[in-house]
Amino acid sequence: MPMDILLKEILSIQGVSGDEAKICRFLVEYVLQRSSSWKVTPKLYFGEKFHENIVLVFGKPRTVAFAHMDTVGFTVRYENQLVPVGGPELDESAFLIGEDAQGIIRCKAELRDGNIFHDFPRAIQRGTSLSFEQHIYEDDGFIEAAYLDNRIGVYNLLKLCETLEDGIIVFSTYEEHGGGAMPFLIKFIYENWGIRQALISDVTWVTDGVGFNKGVVVSMRDRYIPRKVYLNRILELADKSGIPYQLEVEAHGSSDGREIQLSPYPMDWCFIGAPEENAHSHREKVAYFDLECMIKMYQYLMCNL
Template sequence: MELLNKLLNIHSVSGDERLMTDFLIEYVNQRKSQWKVQPEFYFGGEFHDCLLLKFGTPKTAVFSHIDTIGFTVRYEDQLVSIGGPEVENGFDLVGEDALGPIKCRLVEIDGDLFHDFPRAIVRGTLLSFAQVIRINGGFIQAAYLDNRLGIYNCLKLCESLENGWVVFSTYEEHGGGSVPFLLKFIQETSPIKQALVSDITWITEGISHHQGVVISMRDQFIPRKIYLNRIIKLALESGIPFQLEVEGSGGSDGREIQHSPYAIDWCFIGAAEDNVHTPSEKVSLLDLDSMLALYRYLMKHL
């Protein structure tokens, strides 16, 4: 779990993903010689803070967003949400401005959000939930399992992947925007017709802990049924535990794939969590293991 611990402790609020990008670049450069296939690696100014890895001759791309929810400091100790964080008086927040490190608490007053740091924080500073990682009883609990587990899944997939794109996107938690230019580059470089979204979904009345990874049949957006049927058939053949999700809200990078000008099938597949968008997101380790296993299987057989 050393890699996951490192991922969970990197600040990467939407719009400020640079620290995560730098970590991923260093990690790939250190580890790629040990992987089954050496990928072509794309990053830099034209990709903003996104990264792309191309293994062999891709048929499928896996997308994982590297940003998190958080808060922007406004005026008079006010905070503005980034994405959709749950808010509760007393949540610990951390960050850093030009004057030094920041650790404070979230204060909600009549629906407005504030911090209690003893000095003014430089306006525009981004704050995130303080990290406390707990692993016990078959669960992991921490802030930002969404989407650190999706990133973790992709990095583990890279170890054995022979053919495919692995794509680390930005901005997903607050409106998206990076996937369109990433898709354009992919389709001009080594085009694909199908994609998987490595992200984290929700525990609901139909989705439980310890029952396997979730294959989403729909959220606010609807994957093409013929592609979904292929994935479910392969999942059944694999023997890996999985659950089927049907929701009417929520979204992911799949939204932007569906809205793109390219005929690319997509499906969201990921472990489910409790306490969504809080400092104590909770995921079953069994479900995480099945997520890792199913991605390995699908990328060999799709």
């Protein structure tokens, strides 16, 4: 599965939590340009009332799939300090990029006395977002790049849009830094369409029990635990699909599923995604085979749930 232009395009766009306007604008324009050629043309909800979040409604929906579009990064403080956004892995060899009122920024960061500092030769405007400079590598069935978390999840849902007849697709914000957008999105979706089942399109970790080239990961739990009845339905369908998958059981980590579980709405959820190495770094790594399985599994589940 060689990388297509769409994946490369969304990997090239910055979108640190709280600063998702560029990636939001790209996705809205993409939908407006392409949706007439999809199997079903969705109703599109976006704009100031939704902040930078996007909701696509296809046909008569039964299930909603969420993918967060934000990434980890840094916010410029004062005295050349940087404050992490989410949990970026600091690598002093990696370049950070951004832009303020005075121009383009490219710098490195270093940890000194417990604080993070940039080495840009001038002061950077306070509040500027910085994220890893993008370099995309493809080799022997793998892709390495920054922002795979969660542009892989976004790409998966964009591919799903091409064939989806009934369902809701949501591109959400703020996931990497504690959430915040999901409560009003869940309320909007539940109160307008009565949706009670959700899938979380995101990436997870390669661990001692989850490996590359073994298929998409169905998470049985992370820090939070999906309802077993719903999980069993998904596993039944996953078996029937014949699509390679692997099971994950973890004690830590979370996703937009957390916000669903803590909401006052009776909506089930399950995290399903490709595994990656080097999470939150400038060289996250995903196997194309696992991504292919992820795309196929979402197409199957959204049709049959």
